[in-house]
Amino acid sequence: MASGDLVTLPGHIQFGELLLGPATPYRWQTLTGWEDSPGLDSGTVNRSSAHGAFPGRLLAQPRTITVDGLVVRAEPGALGTVVRHLATATALGDDEVPLVVMLDDSEPLLSWARCIRRSIPVGRGGYALGIAAGGALQFEATDPRRYSLTEQRVETRLPMPETGLDWHLDPGPERLDWPLAFGAPGSTGSLVAVNEGDTAAHPIIMFRGPVDRPSLANLATGDVIEYDLTLAADDELLVDTAAGTVTLNGTASRLYTVSARSVPEETFTLLPGTTNYAFRAAPGSTDPRAACSVRWRSAFW
Numbered sequence: 079m080a081s082g083d084l085v086t087l088p089g090h091i092q093f094g095e096l097l098l099g100p101a102t103p104y105r106w107q108t109l110t111g112w113e114d115s116p117g118l119d120s121g122t123v124n125r126s127s128a129h130g131a132f133p134g135r136l137l138a139q140p141r142t143i144t145v146d147g148l149v150v151r152a153e154p155g156a157l158g159t160v161v162r163h164l165a166t167a168t169a170l171g172d173d174e175v176p177l178v179v180m181l182d183d184s185e186p187l188l189s190w191a192r193c194i195r196r197s198i199p200v201g202r203g204g205y206a207l208g209i210a211a212g213g214a215l216q217f218e219a220t221d222p223r224r225y226s227l228t229e230q231r232v233e234t235r236l237p238m239p240e241t242g243l244d245w246h247l248d249p250g251p252e253r254l255d256w257p258l259a260f261g262a263p264g265s266t267g268s269l270v271a272v273n274e275g276d277t278a279a280h281p282i283i284m285f286r287g288p289v290d291r292p293s294l295a296n297l298a299t300g301d302v303i304e305y306d307l308t309l310a311a312d313d314e315l316l317v318d319t320a321a322g323t324v325t326l327n328g329t330a331s332r333l334y335t336v337s338a339r340s341v342p343e344e345t346f347t348l349l350p351g352t353t354n355y356a357f358r359a360a361p362g363s364t365d366p367r368a369a370c371s372v373r374w375r376s377a378f379w
Contacts, residue, residue, distance in 0.1 A: 081176035081188055082227045088182045091145065093193065093217070094175040096167035098145065103160045107147025112179055115379060116141045116222035138379075141222035143177070143191065148213035150198065157208045161198055168193035168215060177217055178227065187378060188227050191219040221320075223277055225375040230272075233371040234357050235265040236289070236364060269294075269355040271348055271372055278347035279377035280320035287313040289368035291337070291360035296346070296353060303346050304337040311367060319343045348374050 084092045089099040091106070098104040121134020152160040171192060180186035195216035204210050273279050285292040287309025295302045305324065309315055315332060316325050322343045324333045357370035 082178035082180075082186050085178050085180045085186050088180055090178075090180045090186075092176070092178040093191070093215075094167060096164065098148075103151050104164065105149045105151070106145045107149075109143070109145055109179065109181075111141060111143040112181075112224075138222040141189065141191075141219040143189070143217040143219065145215040145217075148198075148215060150210040150213060152208045154206060154208040157205050157210060161210060164198070165196065168196050170194075174220065177219065186227055187224040188375070189219045189224050190221060191217040194218045222379075223275075223279075224378045225279070226274065226378075227375075229373055229375050231371060231373045232269050232271055233369055234267055234269050235366060236357060236359055236368050237267040238265040238364070238366060265366075267357040269357065269370070269372055271353045271355065271374060273348045273350050273353070273374065273376050275376040275378040276350055277377045277379050278349050279374045280318075280344070281346075281348045281372050281374040283317040283319070283346075284369075284371045284373075285309060285315040285317075286369045286371075287311055287367075288363075288365045289359045290363040292368070292370065293337075293340075293358050294370055294372075295356045295358065297356055298353060301341045301346055302339055303343060304340045305332060305335045306337045307332060307335040309368075311365075317343060317346075319346045348372075350377075 084097040091098040117139035174190040177191040293304035
C-alpha cells in the first residue's frame with residue numbers, strides 16, 4: 079500500500095494501514111503539533127562584553143504530533159475488537175512508518191513517525207454501548223519536516239552534441255531540404271528540480287554507468303558531489319543525501335570514493351524554489367547510456 083492511499087476526505091489521518099477520521103470507527107477532535115513549528119536547538123551565544131548575542135544556527139528537534147479527543151465507536155459487544163485493531167496498528171516499534179494528514183481540500187502532507195503513546199479510556203458502560211471517548215494518540219517524527227505525497231523525479235544523460243544539418247552528400251549533389259532538419263537535439267546534461275515547499279529537502283541521486291568519475295553540480299551554489307570511480311554499464315551508484323550514504327548496486331559502500339571537491343552529502347540539499355543541476359563526468363567519458371536521476375519530495379515545516 080502506498081503512503082496515503084486511504085486518505086480521501088478532509089479529516090483523514092492515515093498511520094501505516096490505520097485510518098482515522100470520517101467514515102471510520104475512529105473519530106478525533108484536535109490535532110496538535112502538526113501545523114506548529116517544531117522545537118529548536120539554538121546555537122546563539124551571548125556576547126561577553128556587549129548587549130545581545132551572536133546568532134547561531136537554529137536546528138529543529140523531532141516533531142511531536144498528538145491526536146486528542148479520540149472517540150472509538152463499534153456495534154455493542156464489538157468495541158473490544160475495534161480497540162484491539164487500533165492497538166495493533168499503533169504498537170510500539172523501532173521503525174517509522176508513513177503518517178499522512180489531510181485537513182481540508184488541500185494536498186495531504188506526509189511525515190514518518192512512530193506511535194509513542196496510546197490512551198483509550200475503559201468503562202464497562204462504554205463497552206456495553208460500543209463507545210470509548212476521550213482517547214489520545216501521540217506520534218514522534220525524528221525528521222520534523224512534512225512532505226508532499228508525490229515523489230518527483232528528473233533524469234538526464236551526459237552532454238551530447240546535436241547531429242547537425244543533413245547535407246545529403248550521398249547519393250547526389252550536396253543540397254539541403256526545406257524545412258531544414260538539424261537532427262535530434264543532443265543532451266545538455268542539465269536537470270531542473272522544483273521544491274514547492276518552504277524548507278530544504280534532501281534528494282536521492284542515482285548515477286548509472288557506463289561512466290567515469292560521475293558528478294552533479296548545483297549551478298546556483300556551486301556545490302558539487304563527485305565520486306572517483308568507474309561505473310560499468312549495469313552499475314548504479316545511489317547517493318542518499320539525508321542519510322549521507324553512497325552505495326553501489328544497493329549493498330557496497332563507496333563513500334570513500336568521494337573526490338576532494340565534493341561537499342558533504344548531507345549539505346547537498348534542494349532549497350525551496352527551482353534548482354538547476356549539471357551532470358558531468360571525467361574527460362573522455364561520453365557513453366550515451368550514462369545517466370543521472372534526482373528524486374525528491376517538496377518539504378514543508
